[in-house]
Amino acid sequence: MRRSLRPILVFLGTAVAYAAANRLTESWFRVTPELSLLYPPSGIGVAATMLLGPAAAAGVGLGTFLTPWTSHRLAELLFTAVNVLESLLPWLVFASLRRRGTFRRADLELRTPRSRAAFFAVGVVANTGLAALAGNAVATTLGSATTGFLKGSVYWWAGDASAVLMLGWPLLELVVLARRQARMARARRRHPPWPRPRGPARRRAARRRASSSPSSSPGPRRSWWSWPRASPCPRPG
Numbered sequence: 037m038r039r040s041l042r043p044i045l046v047f048l049g050t051a052v053a054y055a056a057a058n059r060l061t062e063s064w065f066r067v068t069p070e071l072s073l074l075y076p077p078s079g080i081g082v083a084a085t086m087l088l089g090p091a092a093a094a095g096v097g098l099g100t101f102l103t104p105w106t107s108h109r110l111a112e113l114l115f116t117a118v119n120v121l122e123s124l125l126p127w128l129v130f131a132s133l134r135r136r137g138t139f140r141r142a143d144l145e146l147r148t149p150r151s152r153a154a155f156f157a158v159g160v161v162a163n164t165g166l167a168a169l170a171g172n173a174v175a176t177t178l179g180s181a182t183t184g185f186l187k188g189s190v191y192w193w194a195g196d197a198s199a200v201l202m203l204g205w206p207l208l209e210l211v212v213l214a215r216r217q218a219r220m221a222r223a224r225r226r227h228p229p230w231p232r233p234r235g236p237a238r239r240r241a242a243r244r245r246a247s248s249s250p251s252s253s254p255g256p257r258r259s260w261w262s263w264p265r266a267s268p269c270p271r272p273g
Contacts, residue, residue, distance in 0.1 A: 043091040050084045050095025051102070058103040065195070078167075078196040079204030081123035082159055086130070087211055093124040106178075114174040122167035122196065126159035145212045160200050168193035 057077040065072040077099070084092035100116040133139040133154070143151035172189040183191070 043089075046084075046088045046091040047095045047098070050081070050088070050092040051098035053080055053084070054096050054099025055103045058099060062103075062105070072195050074202075075195040075199045076203055077119070077199070078122060078164065079199040079202065079207070081119060081204075082126060082163070082200050083204040083208040083211075085123040085127045086155075086159070086208055089127065090124065093120050093127070096120050096123045108178055111174055111178045115171060118167050118171045118174070121170075122163045125163040125166070126155060129154065129158045145216060146209065155205070160197050160205070164196035164200060165193050167196060 054077050057080050061072050061075055061077060065074045065076075077096075081093070081096040085096070097116045097120045100119045101112060104112045105115070106112060130139060130144060130151075134144060139151065142148050146152055146155060168189045172185055172192050175188070176185050
């Protein structure tokens with residue numbers, strides 16, 4: 037039951053968080069009808085999708101559609117698709133590398149240099165750049181853009197990429213670290229370390245182990261005179 041509810045909760049929770057961040061962006065960071073100085077929903081969407089999977093990307097789509105920036109319905113649908121692809125692209129790349137066996141658990145938790153370089157390439161630069169080009173093309177085509185295509189694309193990319201760097205990546209690192217610590221704590225509870233005895237208790241434990249394993253039990257003690265002596269070397273005739 038809990039597994040069947042998890043995607044629904046992820047979907048709704050991401051949609052609520054994304055919509056709230058979108059409203060905050062409209063109030064504090066919006067500089068033109070289609071551009072913002074910083075776009076925190078991009079950081080939230082990328083981090084949530086990397087942590088929770090495609091259900092979070094679907095929540096990004098719902099959150100975008102519920103907080104429209106323009107009155108043009110077709111433009112809002114295209115903006116929704118652009119934001120979903122921006123959040124989903126890093127997860128798709130990492131999932132493909134995991135299926136091929138290139139990335140292990142340490143890579144998926146961003147603990148290796150190559151995984152961090154890959155996330156910077158596809159989660160900060162590539163996905164936000166493609167989203168900026170596609171989104172600004174939609175805004176220019178449908179007549180809602182107030183700046184040139186190239187200038188608007190650079191502004192769009194800067195707002196999304198800086199949000200992923202300042203908000204999404206630190207949030208991702210913190211959650212991954214918390215998950216790893218919780219996993220290690222569960223492992224310690226399941227397999228507690230055996231306390232090492234000291235003093236007489238240590239000697240008793242050693243005798244107990246020796247008596248329980250017949251292969252390692254020592255034989256009768258032998259005096260120094262009972263050891264066989266080496267035969268003398270024969271003298272040359």
